Amino acid sequence: MRLSAQQEALERYLTTGDTVIPPELLEQIQGSNTLPAADGLMIYQNAYRVRLLSVMREDFPALHRWMGDESFAQLAMAYISTWPSRNFSLRWLGEKLPEFIRGYIAEPQRSPMIELATLEWAFTLAFDAPDAVPLSLGVMSRFSADDWVNLRVYLTPSVRWLQLQYNTVGMWVAAKAEADIPAVVTLSAPLDCLVWRHELVCQYRTLEPDEASALRLLSDGGSFASMCENLVGQHGEQAPLRAATWLKQWVGEGLLQRR
Numbered sequence: 001m002r003l004s005a006q007q008e009a010l011e012r013y014l015t016t017g018d019t020v021i022p023p024e025l026l027e028q029i030q031g032s033n034t035l036p037a038a039d040g041l042m043i044y045q046n047a048y049r050v051r052l053l054s055v056m057r058e059d060f061p062a063l064h065r066w067m068g069d070e071s072f073a074q075l076a077m078a079y080i081s082t083w084p085s086r087n088f089s090l091r092w093l094g095e096k097l098p099e100f101i102r103g104y105i106a107e108p109q110r111s112p113m114i115e116l117a118t119l120e121w122a123f124t125l126a127f128d129a130p131d132a133v134p135l136s137l138g139v140m141s142r143f144s145a146d147d148w149v150n151l152r153v154y155l156t157p158s159v160r161w162l163q164l165q166y167n168t169v170g171m172w173v174a175a176k177a178e179a180d181i182p183a184v185v186t187l188s189a190p191l192d193c194l195v196w197r198h199e200l201v202c203q204y205r206t207l208e209p210d211e212a213s214a215l216r217l218l219s220d221g222g223s224f225a226s227m228c229e230n231l232v233g234q235h236g237e238q239a240p241l242r243a244a245t246w247l248k249q250w251v252g253e254g255l256l257q258r259r
Contacts (some may be wrong), residue, residue, distance in 0.1 A: 005024075006025065006028050009022050009024060009025040010025060014045050014048050014049075015080075015081070015084035015085070021041055021042075025041070029041060049077065049080065052076075052080050052085065052090070052093060053073060053076050053077065053080075055090045055093050055094070056072075056076040056079070056080075056093065056094055056097075057072070057076075059093070059094040059120065059121070059124055060072075060094060060097065060117060060120045060121075061120070061175060061176075062116055062119075062120055062171060062172045062175035062176065062181075063113065063116050063117055063120060065175040065178075065181060066116065066171060066175065066181045067113075075101070075104070075105075078100075078104060079096075079097055079100045079104075080093075082100060083096045083097075083100060091124070091128065094117075094121060094124070095121070097117050097121070098114045098117045098118045098121065101113050101114050101117060102114060108184075111165065111166070112166045112168070112171075112184045115164060115165060115166055115168045116168050116171060116172065118162065119162060119164070119168050119169070119172055119193070119195070120172070122160035122162060122195040123195055123202050123204075125158075125160055126158045126159070126160055126195050126196050126197045126202050127158075127197055127202050129156075129157045129158035129197060130157045130158075131157075132156045132157050132158070132257055133257070134156050134198075134251070134254040134255070134256060134257055135153060135251050135256045135257055135258045136251065137248065137251055137252060139258075140251060148224060149223070149225065150223075151223065151224050151258070152221060152223065152258070152259035153218060153219060153256040153257060153258055153259060154219050154221075154256070154257055154259060155196075155219045155255060155256065155257070156196065156254065156255060156256065156257050158196045158197040158198075159194060159195070159196040159255060160194070160195040160196065161192065161193075161194055162192070162193045162194075162195065163190045163191070163192055163193075164187065164190065164191045164192075164193055165186060165187060165190055165191075166184055166185060166186055166187060167182060167184065167185040167187065168193075169191070169193060169204070169206060170182055171184070189209070191206055192206065192207040192209070192212040193205070193206045193207070194206075194207065194255070196253075196254070196255060198253060198254035198255075199254065203253065210231070210234055210235075211246055213230070214227050214230065214231060214243065214246055215246070215250065215255075217230055218247075218256075219256070221259075224243065224247065227243050228240045228243045231243055
């Protein structure tokens with residue numbers, strides 16, 4: 001048996017979780033008097049899958065706490081068998097979990113679970129996103145009149161923008177605090193939530209609808225002037241002040257880059 005074929009057989013045995021060891025693989029492994037080859041392979045397979053389960057618990061702690069040890073382990077093992085790790089780094093192991101839940105869990109649990117898993121994965125993506133130099137208040141303090149007229153911005157690479165249908169943020173906060181997870185509640189309207197990394201720390205916060213609309217307009221290429229005009233209908237003469245207050249907050253939070 002060629003080495004490459006032996007490696008492929010071992011990989012299939014480890015990643016599928018099959019309890020039956022391929023005979024051609026077993027023939028190539030030399031055991032000992034104290035540890036037969038079959039026992040050694042089963043121990044190795046179990047250790048490999050336990051390590052993957054540990055990573056899933058670390059990446060999805062709120063989902064784990066909500067489901068409990070047994071149910072989460074069942075979900076994670078089924079997921080790992082369906083989506084075995086294909087990357088040298090375990091950082092990508094949980095990437096497809098929300099997609100897997102869609103076909104594995106039935107409603108009414110499915111949608112809230114997908115949303116919670118998506119929120120947790122957003123923190124992983126934000127933490128590992130490329131570095132960027134955000135627009136700073138110091139730079140803005142030196143803006144000329146033309147700079148303000150021509151200002152165009154976009155969101156920094158770490159920003160993940162989610163629209164939540166459930167009280168997912170409250171569930172996540174409770175899990176982080178190791179408190180009782182609240183019952184799932186469907187929100188009366190979708191809730192915008194940002195997850196991003198600023199100064200090596202992951203942040204999150206929710207947005208009121210008018211702030212979300214203003215930030216989306218600005219980050220999609222709209223000018224500061226157009227954002228002010230868009231706010232006139234809701235805030236009247238206070239629109240420029242409201243726009244400037246939000247812009248200062250967004251810049252202070254490290255959300256924006258200058259185009």
